[in-house]
Amino acid sequence: MKKTLSTLAIALVLASCGSSKNQEATTKVKEPANPTKYAETITAEDLKTALYVYAGDAFEGRETGEKGQKMAVDFIKEHYIEDGVPAAKADGNYFQDVPLEVMAPADINLSVNGKTFKTIEDFTSVSSAKDGTLDTKEIVFAGFGIEDTNYSSYDGIDVRGKVVVIRSGEPKKADGMYVITGTEEASKWSNFRQEFSSKQEIAKSKGAKALLFYHPDIYSMVANRFGSASGRMNLAGGGEDMMYMFINTDLAKALVSDIETNEKSMSAKTEVSITYKSNAKKISSENVAAIIRGSEKPDEYIVISAHLDHEGIKDGKVYNGADDDGSGTVSVLEIAEAFAKAKKEGHGPKRSIVFLNVTGEEKGLLGSRHYTDNDPIFPLANTVANLNIDMIGRLDPKREKKNRNYLYLIGSDKLSTELHNISEMVNNKYMNIDLDYTFNDENDPNRYYYRSDHYNFAKNNVPVIFYFNGTHDDYHQPGDTPDKIEYDLLENRTRLVFYTAWELANRDARIVVDKATE
Numbered sequence: 001m002k003k004t005l006s007t008l009a010i011a012l013v014l015a016s017c018g019s020s021k022n023q024e025a026t027t028k029v030k031e032p033a034n035p036t037k038y039a040e041t042i043t044a045e046d047l048k049t050a051l052y053v054y055a056g057d058a059f060e061g062r063e064t065g066e067k068g069q070k071m072a073v074d075f076i077k078e079h080y081i082e083d084g085v086p087a088a089k090a091d092g093n094y095f096q097d098v099p100l101e102v103m104a105p106a107d108i109n110l111s112v113n114g115k116t117f118k119t120i121e122d123f124t125s126v127s128s129a130k131d132g133t134l135d136t137k138e139i140v141f142a143g144f145g146i147e148d149t150n151y152s153s154y155d156g157i158d159v160r161g162k163v164v165v166i167r168s169g170e171p172k173k174a175d176g177m178y179v180i181t182g183t184e185e186a187s188k189w190s191n192f193r194q195e196f197s198s199k200q201e202i203a204k205s206k207g208a209k210a211l212l213f214y215h216p217d218i219y220s221m222v223a224n225r226f227g228s229a230s231g232r233m234n235l236a237g238g239g240e241d242m243m244y245m246f247i248n249t250d251l252a253k254a255l256v257s258d259i260e261t262n263e264k265s266m267s268a269k270t271e272v273s274i275t276y277k278s279n280a281k282k283i284s285s286e287n288v289a290a291i292i293r294g295s296e297k298p299d300e301y302i303v304i305s306a307h308l309d310h311e312g313i314k315d316g317k318v319y320n321g322a323d324d325d326g327s328g329t330v331s332v333l334e335i336a337e338a339f340a341k342a343k344k345e346g347h348g349p350k351r352s353i354v355f356l357n358v359t360g361e362e363k364g365l366l367g368s369r370h371y372t373d374n375d376p377i378f379p380l381a382n383t384v385a386n387l388n389i390d391m392i393g394r395l396d397p398k399r400e401k402k403n404r405n406y407l408y409l410i411g412s413d414k415l416s417t418e419l420h421n422i423s424e425m426v427n428n429k430y431m432n433i434d435l436d437y438t439f440n441d442e443n444d445p446n447r448y449y450y451r452s453d454h455y456n457f458a459k460n461n462v463p464v465i466f467y468f469n470g471t472h473d474d475y476h477q478p479g480d481t482p483d484k485i486e487y488d489l490l491e492n493r494t495r496l497v498f499y500t501a502w503e504l505a506n507r508d509a510r511i512v513v514d515k516a517t518e
């Protein structure tokens, strides 16, 4: 039925009366809610019940893209629905699609002046390109493939839509000093870490159709590495516009006969034909995202995350991943339930809390990378902090201190001193867990700071805390089963994250990022 203007106007007046009354009511209450009542709804028993299902054999180790992973996302979604925690996405869908692909060597035919060259043996493709065919009678040799302030290989040549050949290294002066740096030190154009991407980027920006890179020192190493990269999973990118290949000496000389001594850019009448067909296999997977909307600052977000995937079945054995990261997953669900209960009783958080269960972590933090790099459901600039939970149900047998009521915290002081202080304050006030910062050391060889999903937030200057119990003999083994979880500790640790999120969401001012990078 269509509303007439007058009834609509009345409805609006009534609605606005009602809402101002409600506002008065909430401002009168004002006394800060006590989070302990809600923290106490997080119990060892509930965590155990959920984890025995989630890390049970029926879930087949939750391998990304497989049946067990689909069961996992359904389980998580059902929990949110049951607890009255709405979907984060505006369309009401709890799932965020994460398109993935399994890499496989592409089928590439390449010939120069009618002579055929063989993939891997003579050349190797180092990035996935769009399928297509390229036939040309002219190539461009762009010397070292450099464009810098005082030296350019691209001056006066047009490479748009062309096959471009370049060589490794950078120019030196007669005295042996590098032209670009003026010193003995190489620039980004020839140091090992940056040469490949720097030269790729510049050729791409100039509109080259294919870049054939002659780097004799590392050819076989690269060929082996990329030949064996097949089977690796990655975010599906749809392929680059520019093909990018490494070529061996035979092929390089067929293209530019004096390539080993020539530094000067030029174009040449050379027939090149390339067909490229990707063999990457598409995989469908998904993150799960739910939200409790903030009452006062709904557009500021605390993201609480855990990865939902694990290693699947290998050699007929289920890798249950009860600790990794079943523990984090059920922890996030219990925290969501506690916040939902608080909200129902009129004590919802001032800022919004996002519950993010990410896929593909074991494949290289893919689900969280998709969220931060491709499709943040909520702007990262409005994301106050990420509390990431990955393995909090076990004990580290190598830990020297004997207090079992401990937890490793990583990253808490890296971007925001305030976050670290709040985390400590909250723990002292409510939990008294022995917070261990052993792995927070910059020089820790384990590099845990880079190894779970929080890193994708941290690299965007979103302050993070990574909660972690350390590794043990069952880490990434079939023995990581729910019967070995220390449920009393899982309860304590989950409550700590809950209290920390509560404080971050309810304090007056958003935490300050005082140590942003770049």
Ligand SMILES: [Zn+2]
Pocket: 307, 324, 325, 361, 390, 391
């Ligand atoms: Zn994990």
